[in-house]
Amino acid sequence: MKSIQIQVKGIVQGVGFRPYVYNLALKNKLFGWVNNDDQGVNIALEGDTLNLENFLNTLKNSPPPLAKIDSIRSEEKKLQNFKSFEIIESKTTSNKSTIISPDMAICDDCIDDINNPENFRYEYALTNCTNCGPRYSIINTVPYDRCNTSMAKFKMCSKCEEEYKNPLNRRYHAQPVSCEVCGPKIALYNNKNEQLSKDIQSIIDIAQKIKEGKIVAIKGLGGFHLVCNALDDKVVYELRDRKNRPTKPFAVMFKNLEQIKEHTTLTKKEEEIITSKEKPITLVKMKNINSTKLSKYIAPNIDRLGCFIAYTPLHHLLFKYLNTPIVATSANLSDEPILRFKDEVIEKLGGVVDFILDFDRDIINACDDSVVQVANDDILVLRNARGYAPTSLKLSSKTNKKILALGANQKSTIALAFEDNLILSPHIGDLGSITSIEYFNRTIKTFKRFYDFEPDLIVCDKHPNYESTKWAKNQGIETIEIQHHYAHVLSTMAEYNLDEKVLAFSFDGTGFGDDGNIWGGEVFIADKKEYKRAYHLNYFKLLGGEKSIKEPKRVALSLLFDNFSLEEILLLDNPTVKAFSQGEIKIMHTMWQKGLNAPKTSSMGRLFDAIASLSGIAQIQSFEGETGLQIEMAYDKTCNKSYRYKLVDEIIDLSICIKEIEKEKNKILICSKFINMLVDLVIEISNKFNDLPIVLTGGVFQNKTLLEEISKKLTKLNKKYYYSKKIPLNDGGISIGQIYSQLN
Structure with a gap:
């Protein structure tokens, strides 16, 4: 007999980790307990040495589908003679470092639930489990417990509570677990804020409005989409006119992969990404204009289509009553962040939308859809958001400072480094309006709250007129400026943990150069500490x-x-x-x-x-x-x-x-x-x-x-x-590069 204590760090909360450990312990005839704290998951185990080894091997090699293990530390302890294995209460420490999980698309099991008339969640538009659903968008702080999320106000009914408390159920401690009886409700409104219908009827009604050629707003995981029939030239053109968006392509949401194939030519890798658990918007080759029924106004002048498939239960139920693909573009004003609340949509886009489909589970942290493409038969993240962000990288050694990096002015993101963690926020957007600057500020406050984080050092761009640079200089904290194109180089080096001299081609649109000119066609000889313009x-x-x-x-x-x-x-x-x-x-x-x-x-x-x-x-x-x-x-x-x-x-x-x-x-x-x-x-x-x-x-x-x-x-x-694959090659990766320059 042997007794060990294990600490697991990474994305290990809100992903079904504790019930997984519980079942794995029972399978291996081990006794002890498991709990969460602000740093990760703690496990105490006692049992036969061989069974302990089997447990650890399985934990390392086959974790839950949404988990991402950064480290597993185990040490031998004195035997305490546990008589059972239990999941015990979460505890709070003074050192928060557990990684927040991104929001995830609905899993197949939950799709089966909402399509099964015998299931008590039949046609419930906000179902989820430990393998899917909202995470980052609903959390206030860690640990990831219901009281720390926007689900705190919804008291579980007896059926949901039974699942929530059963370690053998996939909804065990799924914090947003709910049903039609006890959970958030959906409702349809007109643009005068008058409620028209609710529950499944509201989805049936909005499907009808889309068929009739109306422009509507539908709440997703991290914000609202503007939606219309993607096959209808008249309404797509009308959306362009109302939104004052002449040619920028619209993303299109489809019912399933088969529907996408009717309009595009896909590689195997593109199929794999489109149907992955993240379900990002994926840029693919559109079929010839004569081979597709999609509106010619979806992506004028180009042959690429940003497409994705339904990723929430609400979307799946919508497509039950609607057979056409839909335009699904972020509901926002130009250069502003995605909108989170119905009243904001009415105030800012009341002249754009005719109807709004809303639900009363608040979005605490806005999060746009991720955008990716395939290059060299591998993923290339263009906009790092839902499904992928917050993104965590493990550092090769611990940093002795808490560092905050503020990114660039366009495609803004922030990044944090503490201990051996490097964390990239979801896409914030361009800092070209008061609202987007407020969102930038709110994101900084959110990540500070997640990790009780107060920076010792702020890193920003050299451009004196960037809003992020101005913000940095007003904080009264040591600030270091990093040249824009050098930060691009460092962001790729960070992704691969490179610590050597490189020949770097840093090609982009705009960045403030060391000589005061606008750089953007640069070749550097660079390492983590310096660069020379070759x-x-x-x-x-x-x-x-x-x-x-x-x-x-x-x-x-x-x-x-x-x-x-x-x-x-x-x-x-x-x-x-x-x-x-x-x-x-x-x-x-x-x-x-x-x-x-x-x-x-x-x-x-x-x-x-x-x-x-x-x-x-x-x-x-x-x-x-x-x-x-x-x-x-x-x-x-x-x-x-x-x-x-x-x-x-x-x-x-x-x-x-x-x-x-x-x-x-x-x-x-x-x-x-x-x-x-x-x-x-x-x-x-x-x-x-x-x-x-x-x-x-x-x-x-x-x-x-x-x-x-x-x-x-x-x-x-x-x-x-x-070249960067997981971190955006564009300005969305700048904040990661800024931080990397300051690491030992």
Whole structure:
């Protein structure tokens, strides 16, 4: 006989861990107890040595489906002669470190329950168990007990309580457990806040409203969606008009995988991700416009579709009464966070929605839908949120400081480091409005509350006008600024725990450079402590500053000014030149000459914009990254030609490339040769530093074609390379990189 005490850390609360341990202990004829505390799960075990070994092996190798074990520590104790195995009460310590579980999509067992007329949860829209349902979105603090969630006000009925107290039941200590009798209720309202129906009737009614061509708001796990019939051109166009969203693609929710296949072409990996327990929005290839009945206004001008399948019981019941896919886009005002409350929806989007389907389980922490794509037959997280976030990484050693990192201004996230934990918050969004800054503040307070966390050090971006930088400097705490593109590099290094020198290609749209210019086409030699700029795109001017981001023609004209005289430009037969009047070109030339509202940039993202304009693909863009998607769509894989460039000292000189593009008239050829040139550029520079592993980072590498073509060549040359997969390559990963720079 032997007695051991075990401590398990990681995502081990709210995931059925204690009943799993209880059943495993009974199976192995072991006695003792299990409980939760703020750091994880504690287990006391007594029994035969061989049975203890079996227990530990099973625990390590086959934990519950939603659990993520970071560490298991066990030590031998004096025998106490336990007579049974029990689940005992949670206890609170002064050192909170248990990891909060992300919200999860409904499991198959719960789907069976709501579809079974014999089950007392038949057609109950808010059912869940330890294997699925809300977690992060309903929790106030740890430990994850019902009293610490928005379910505290709902007293369980006898049937639910019986399941909740039975360790052999999958709803044992599932904190949001409830049913029609005792749990939260759903109801349908019009945009004047008048209740129209409730319970299952409200779902039947809203399905009918969608069929009739109405625009509705439906509450999900982490916020509301704006919803309409995805096959109806008229209503999708109306939604664009009401929301003032000209071309940015809408995500589409489908009943099941089979329905998605009617409209898209999927790889096996994409199928696997779409049907995974996280059920993220996945960007996939849309079928030819003639092969799909989806509205042409869903994703105008591009061939990608963001699709996902029903992930809550409410969604599943909706599709029971509705056979068409639905647009399901975040209910928010432009640049603001997703809305959590019905009254907010009526106040801010009353002119957009006709009806609202609500339920009275409060969303404490808003959480958008995750967005991913497949590249190199592996997942690439673009927006880290529901299902994946909060995301935890285990550090190789403990940090002696509590560190808070504030990310960037766009695709904002925060990150925390304490002990050996590195935690990334869900996507917050762009800090471009008072509401989004409030949400940023609220998220910081939430994570401080989760872990009783007060930072010793704050890390932020160097940009003096970022809201996050301003916030950092007002806290009276030691603050360190990290250059934006270096933070991109560090975020990838953090994902792979790299602690060595790397050759890093950091390509994105915007970031404040050390010389005061806007960087974005950077090649660094870097490690955890320092970086050196090895190469960068030759500076060009952004005519009109911020305005040039929405008008690619301004960026392209600036590059023409760099390479041709004004007289030559006025005579060019070119899509960019045709997009301006001659008078406008002359005014722009003066701005360019005198540097009036024309900041210098080395941005690769803006270069993509310029190529879109010069090729005639787009002169205006209505959302970030639109030109990149369109260039990728035009890429011809059979093209093996490339534009020329020069490496002069630290400069990547593209003047030859711009002159060659101006002579080209075929947009497919222009886009294909441009991407091939970038592949050549990465390979040539990497060959100059053969001893260094390569990091590819920044939002530009979300371009699947570019990433895959570079990966192919690097693999062929047997070069070691890294790019972020679980942490966003875009600005959503910046906060992780900022923290990584400060770790020992």
